[in-house]
Amino acid sequence: MSYIVTTENLTKRYRDRTVVDGVDLRVPTGCVYGFLGPNGAGKSTTLKMVLSLIRPTSGAVQVLGQPMTRQTRRDLLGRIGSLIEAPPGYAHLTGAENMRLVQRLLGLEDAQVEHAVRTVRMNDQMDKKVGHYSLGMKQRLGIAMALARRPELLVLDEPSNGLDPAGIEEMRELLRGLAEDGVTVMVSSHLLGEIDKTATVLGILSGGRMIFQGTRDELFAASTPDVLLDCSAPERAQAVLSRIGPATLEGSAVRLAGPGNRAVAGAVAALVGDGIGVHGVRRDEQTLEDVFAELTSGGGL
Amino acid sequence: MTSATVKGFTNEFAKMRQLGVVPVGSALLLGVLGLTMIAALGDPSFAEPRTRSWLPMLGGMSMGVALMSPLMLAVLASRQVDIEHQGQGWLLSATSGLTPGQVCRAKLVALGAVVAMITIATNVIILGVGLALGVPAPPPVGHWLAAVSGALLVSLVLLALHVVLAAKVENQLVGLGIGVLGTLFAAFASGLPTWLAHLAPWGYYALTRAAEYQGESVVLLLPSWPSLLGLAVVGGVVFALVTGRLDRQEV
Numbered sequence: 001m002s003y004i005v006t007t008e009n010l011t012k013r014y015r016d017r018t019v020v021d022g023v024d025l026r027v028p029t030g031c032v033y034g035f036l037g038p039n040g041a042g043k044s045t046t047l048k049m050v051l052s053l054i055r056p057t058s059g060a061v062q063v064l065g066q067p068m069t070r071q072t073r074r075d076l077l078g079r080i081g082s083l084i085e086a087p088p089g090y091a092h093l094t095g096a097e098n099m100r101l102v103q104r105l106l107g108l109e110d111a112q113v114e115h116a117v118r119t120v121r122m123n124d125q126m127d128k129k130v131g132h133y134s135l136g137m138k139q140r141l142g143i144a145m146a147l148a149r150r151p152e153l154l155v156l157d158e159p160s161n162g163l164d165p166a167g168i169e170e171m172r173e174l175l176r177g178l179a180e181d182g183v184t185v186m187v188s189s190h191l192l193g194e195i196d197k198t199a200t201v202l203g204i205l206s207g208g209r210m211i212f213q214g215t216r217d218e219l220f221a222a223s224t225p226d227v228l229l230d231c232s233a234p235e236r237a238q239a240v241l242s243r244i245g246p247a248t249l250e251g252s253a254v255r256l257a258g259p260g261n262r263a264v265a266g267a268v269a270a271l272v273g274d275g276i277g278v279h280g281v282r283r284d285e286q287t288l289e290d291v292f293a294e295l296t297s298g299g300g301l
Numbered sequence: 302m303t304s305a306t307v308k309g310f311t312n313e314f315a316k317m318r319q320l321g322v323v324p325v326g327s328a329l330l331l332g333v334l335g336l337t338m339i340a341a342l343g344d345p346s347f348a349e350p351r352t353r354s355w356l357p358m359l360g361g362m363s364m365g366v367a368l369m370s371p372l373m374l375a376v377l378a379s380r381q382v383d384i385e386h387q388g389q390g391w392l393l394s395a396t397s398g399l400t401p402g403q404v405c406r407a408k409l410v411a412l413g414a415v416v417a418m419i420t421i422a423t424n425v426i427i428l429g430v431g432l433a434l435g436v437p438a439p440p441p442v443g444h445w446l447a448a449v450s451g452a453l454l455v456s457l458v459l460l461a462l463h464v465v466l467a468a469k470v471e472n473q474l475v476g477l478g479i480g481v482l483g484t485l486f487a488a489f490a491s492g493l494p495t496w497l498a499h500l501a502p503w504g505y506y507a508l509t510r511a512a513e514y515q516g517e518s519v520v521l522l523l524p525s526w527p528s529l530l531g532l533a534v535v536g537g538v539v540f541a542l543v544t545g546r547l548d549r550q551e552v
């Protein structure tokens with residue numbers, strides 16, 4: 001597989017606080033990479049190092065097959081669109097005037113700017129002052145600024161922040177459309193639900209460390225869902241099972257937290273041995289949400 | 302200049318729209334013009350066309366520049382820089398290949414060009430007014446140009462100071478407050494011992510006065526070039542150092 005972004009042991013320390021800790025990113029070319037983590041996990045800091053806007057304390061970044069450094073940054077940034085933290089835009093100027101600033105800096109054609117503006121569906125808003133834009137419009141203008149250069153890589157830091165559900169859905173569609181056009185998209189979020197349906201590869205950051213990186217299926221496979229045991233005497237069953245491991249009562253069933261297959265077999269044997277009838281054993285339905293919450297609270301797989 | 306710097310410079314002009322450059326620039330122009338006329342018409346020689354002279358006008362012009370510029374330059378620089386803080390402009394430029402230091406240098410050049418245009422316009426108008434009032438002697442072109450260039454140099458140094466100050470200190474009241482203090486210093490500098498006027502850039506306006514009263518009569522003066530050169534060198538080096546640091550600073 002070819003990777004558009006890789007990092008080796010990427011680390012950032014502020015004073016003696018390690019904010020990003022030995023991160024090895026692997027972003028496959030052509031994917032939508034969902035970069036997840038709770039607030040303060042170090043997502044923005046990592047993305048800024050990928051763009052060489054801040055210097056890593058140690059480690060290295062490779063983007064588009066080249067080392068990303070202060071020396072190579074100028075050329076590489078012309079091929080990367082990005083939106084980090086809050087969306088940019090001069091409030092006293094119109095959307096069109098803002099676009100023209102970017103166009104001049106990067107030497108872009110009118111057609112490129114028009115295409116970008118149409119992609120984010122802002123063509124009717126370009127004569128309004130950015131100061132009068134809603135947050136969603138500012139986000140879209142920011143993405144248009146990033147897109148106008150026809151980037152091979154688009155880096156979006158929490159683009160759905162502050163958007164209403166309709167805006168978030170629109171952002172999803174936009175990202176999917178871009179991916180179909182062959183742009184590799186790296187998008188961060190602190191809410192799994194926002195990028196769950198769009199991202200094909202996920203990276204999960206917690207406390208500056210990468211605790212998971214892979215496809216959605218791999219993420220599901222890597223974590224063990226709870227088991228529910230339906231039995232004839234749930235209260236007694238819970239008492240029996242609590243001797244083996246954590247067990248909670250749930251209606252007429254007992255829930256075992258993330259047991260392996262052998263543990264499940266042991267639990268069934270124990271119940272049967274105690275004369276309790278077991279008429280159902282099933283793995284709980286697990287949402288990606290649960291997996292994410294489990295990972296980020298427990299700190300790893 | 303690299304092409305990025307030229308593009309940055311053009312963009313700074315584009316950003317000036319709706320930023321109050323015209324009203325602030327007009328205030329500077331009209332203020333200097335007003336003080337020039339007050340000084341001229343207050344001089345007894347202006348009672349009669351035959352005795353009218355350029356000298357009181359030039360003295361008034363120098364005073365007007367010293368009194369008006371410190372605050373107006375602070376306002377111009379602060380507004381031009383504050384939009385970067387407010388609009389995530391530093392990051393936008395950085396991701397489009399222009400470092401914060403380059404942005405600041407582009408701003409200095411663009412604002413400097415605006416102030417130079419205002420200066421030229423002001424002095425052309427003063428020349429026109431003098432001719433219309435029928436000042437009999439030919440204008441003292443050499444002294445006049447020297448004084449105006451000297452004062453423009455001081456203004457450029459002040460602009461540089463305010464641009465980096467506004468970039469480093471997000472609260473723009475700081476820069477404006479310093480502009481007010483600078484106005485006071487510039488107002489009193491002409492009465493201070495020369496060495497004292499050298500201590501802060503605003504004092505150097507006093508070293509560029511075109512004319513001053515000596516007893517009853519007004520005499521022409523030339524700027525003290527070595528001092529101005531010193532100011533330009535110190536200002537240039539400090540600006541280069543600070544913007545160089547901004548280039549390496551993390552955004």
Ligand SMILES: Nc1ncnc2c1ncn2[C@@H]1O[C@H](COP(=O)(O)OP(=O)(O)O)[C@@H](O)[C@H]1O
Binds near residue numbers: 019038040042043045
């Ligand atoms: N310039 C800085 N100086 C000190 N600490 C910082 C700096 N930038 C970020 N941090 C800290 O690093 C941590 C990670 O921040 P950030 O990368 O913004 O997280 P995220 O984007 O995942 O919410 C936070 O605790 C933040 O306070």
Ligand SMILES: [Mg+2]
Binds near residue numbers: 043044045085157158
């Ligand atoms: Mg962040």
